[in-house]
Amino acid sequence: MILSTRRTSGLQNDRCCPIMLNVNKIRQDFPILKTRIHGKPLAYLDNAATTQKPQVVIDAISDYYRNYNANIHRGMHYLAEKATEAYEDARKTVARFINTNDPSEIIFVRNATEAINLVAYSWGRQNLSAGDTIVLTEMEHHANIIPWLMLKQEKGVEIEYVRVDSDGYLDINHLKDLLDQKPKLLSLTHISNVLGTINPLAKISRLAGEENIPILVDAAQSTGHLGFNVKKHKIDFLAFTGHKILGPTGIGVLWAKKEHLEKMPPFLGGGEMIDEVYFDRFTLNNLPQKFEAGTPHIAGAIGLKAAIDYLDELGLKEIREYELKLTAYAITKLQNIPGICLLGPLSPTDRGALISFTLKDIHPHDIAAVLDIEGVAIRSGHHCAMPLHNTLGIPASARASFCFYNTEEEIDRLVEGIRKTIKTMGKREHERK
Numbered sequence: 001m002i003l004s005t006r007r008t009s010g011l012q013n014d015r016c017c018p019i020m021l022n023v024n025k026i027r028q029d030f031p032i033l034k035t036r037i038h039g040k041p042l043a044y045l046d047n048a049a050t051t052q053k054p055q056v057v058i059d060a061i062s063d064y065y066r067n068y069n070a071n072i073h074r075g076m077h078y079l080a081e082k083a084t085e086a087y088e089d090a091r092k093t094v095a096r097f098i099n100t101n102d103p104s105e106i107i108f109v110r111n112a113t114e115a116i117n118l119v120a121y122s123w124g125r126q127n128l129s130a131g132d133t134i135v136l137t138e139m140e141h142h143a144n145i146i147p148w149l150m151l152k153q154e155k156g157v158e159i160e161y162v163r164v165d166s167d168g169y170l171d172i173n174h175l176k177d178l179l180d181q182k183p184k185l186l187s188l189t190h191i192s193n194v195l196g197t198i199n200p201l202a203k204i205s206r207l208a209g210e211e212n213i214p215i216l217v218d219a220a221q222s223t224g225h226l227g228f229n230v231k232k233h234k235i236d237f238l239a240f241t242g243h244k245i246l247g248p249t250g251i252g253v254l255w256a257k258k259e260h261l262e263k264m265p266p267f268l269g270g271g272e273m274i275d276e277v278y279f280d281r282f283t284l285n286n287l288p289q290k291f292e293a294g295t296p297h298i299a300g301a302i303g304l305k306a307a308i309d310y311l312d313e314l315g316l317k318e319i320r321e322y323e324l325k326l327t328a329y330a331i332t333k334l335q336n337i338p339g340i341c342l343l344g345p346l347s348p349t350d351r352g353a354l355i356s357f358t359l360k361d362i363h364p365h366d367i368a369a370v371l372d373i374e375g376v377a378i379r380s381g382h383h384c385a386m387p388l389h390n391t392l393g394i395p396a397s398a399r400a401s402f403c404f405y406n407t408e409e410e411i412d413r414l415v416e417g418i419r420k421t422i423k424t425m426g427k428r429e430h431e432r433k
């Protein structure tokens with residue numbers, strides 16, 4: 001396996017320094033990073049949208065389709081057993097990754113969005129009724145707003161939003177006030193996909209725990225950068241998505257405490273989730289199959305396992321250290337650009353590896369378009385967080401987001417590209433006037 005050589009290839013260790021990532025070597029694991037865009041080397045800074053995939057992930061997926069493609073849990077033949085073993089092995093890997101001893105608490109879904117919808121649909125419809133309140137925050141992605149708005153429309157559930165202060169942090173006093181009113185659920189993001197803010201989960205889960213309020217954490221932006229430890233954070237539900245942690249698209253994870261999963265009704269009905277079926281009734285399968293109706297994304301789960309193994313091999317501590325350095329570098333460089341406004345906390349330790357910004361008089365789509373010509377891929381728009389942008393009083397923002405395979409040189413190209421945008425667009429503005 002390619003991974004078995006990684007200890008010596010992706011990490012460098014000299015005696016006086018802590019273990020550091022060898023980014024040049026790591027970049028060779030990601031075939032797409034060799035791509036040229038408009039004749040320039042690709043600088044992929046759109047990792048908050050989706051990360052690139054290392055060769056080991058691509059190989060794991062194609063190995064399944066080439067060598068042991070079969071449906072799982074049903075067949076008695078060799079291939080079916082091998083595929084089942086690989087799929088269940090992936091579940092065990094995810095369980096270990098987020099620190100639960102019980103793999104049956106891991107439900108494979110399509111993405112973080114589906115994980116949150118599953119909770120809203122199943123737990124929400126069972127536990128919430130008209131007049132009950134749930135608490136979200138102003139910095140949520142649409143994935144953690146719409147499922148609850150649907151419940152509000154259907155059942156009359158009330159939603160309160162914890163305010164975000166002018167520095168991009170959650171207003172903890174407002175959160176305390178809202179928790180005092182004994183809401184039925186607190187559902188919040190770990191890292192904001194716009195502000196980059198890392199929410200202080202230890203403190204938040206302690207506050208919610210004092211009031212016995214269940215917590216759902218949307219860890220879409222954090223799992224691949226900080227990891228996640230469900231035991232440490234004492235939460236009830238966790239949602240994350242494979243494609244943002246080097247894995248394939250179409251595979252995501254819902255983790256929930258078993259006591260919840262056991263009581264929750266199934267989300268979808270069909271094969272796999274049943275034990276016995278008659279023309280007039282059915283009995284349910286055990287966990288986790290109860291929530292995995294139909295043929296799952298077998299290749300996706302296998303690819304996700306390869307991605308987690310790869311992350312583990314590099315080490316999340318080393319990844320965080322490197323990405324922190326990169327983010328600090330980017331903040332310093334970006335801050336020097338005239339007319340730029342960085343969104344979110346300025347302290348790199350309080351944020352994930354992403355920076356959203358606006359430029360005076362220049363639309364974020366224009367910034368992204370000019371950068372694209374330079375081979376630099378960033379995201380522009382509302383990043384599926386329209387309510388947050390409304391709160392900030394801006395229609396859109398540009399966002400550069402990093403992964404451990406990015407370099408300071410790529411950030412220099414981002415900065416140069418932004419300066420070029422200001423020159424080009426500023427000149428056009430001047431000509432228009």
Ligand SMILES: Cc1ncc(COP(=O)(O)O)c(C=O)c1O
Pocket residue numbers: 048049111112113114141143144189191192193218220221241384
């Ligand atoms: C904070 C956050 N939550 C949820 C999602 C939804 O992820 P997915 O589209 O994979 O379901 C995203 C995606 O950008 C996100 O940034």
